[in-house]
Amino acid sequence: MGNTNIFKVLADSQRRDILVMLKNGRMNAGEIADKIGVTPAALSYHLKLLKSADLIMEYKEKNFIYYEINTSVLEELLLWVGQFGGEK
Numbered sequence: 001m002g003n004t005n006i007f008k009v010l011a012d013s014q015r016r017d018i019l020v021m022l023k024n025g026r027m028n029a030g031e032i033a034d035k036i037g038v039t040p041a042a043l044s045y046h047l048k049l050l051k052s053a054d055l056i057m058e059y060k061e062k063n064f065i066y067y068e069i070n071t072s073v074l075e076e077l078l079l080w081v082g083q084f085g086g087e088k
Helices: 006-010 012-022 028-037 038-050 073-081
Strands: 055-063 064-069
Touching: 006 012, 006 038, 012 028, 012 038, 012 055, 012 064, 028 038, 028 064, 038 055
Parallel strands: none
Antiparallel strands: 055 064
16 A cells, blocks of 8 residues: 555545546546536545555546556455454
8 A cells, every 4th residue: 555544545525436436437537526526626636645545546548647446455455454343
């Protein structure tokens, strides 16, 4: 995982909304901003934090940058959290 505290990144509801949208496939910044109703500057901030926590990846294609969820980091997080749900 990245140097950013993943739990602080996930604490924000708009960043969680972005992850939920990306689970259906990659999207560009304009599509994401339209769906969650934020300014480009606000979206840029959220995407920067998600990237720094390795929760999303970006791909450049022609004139667009596409964002995609990084499932390996989320799977690692789920495994880590799962260890605390032991049986009684």
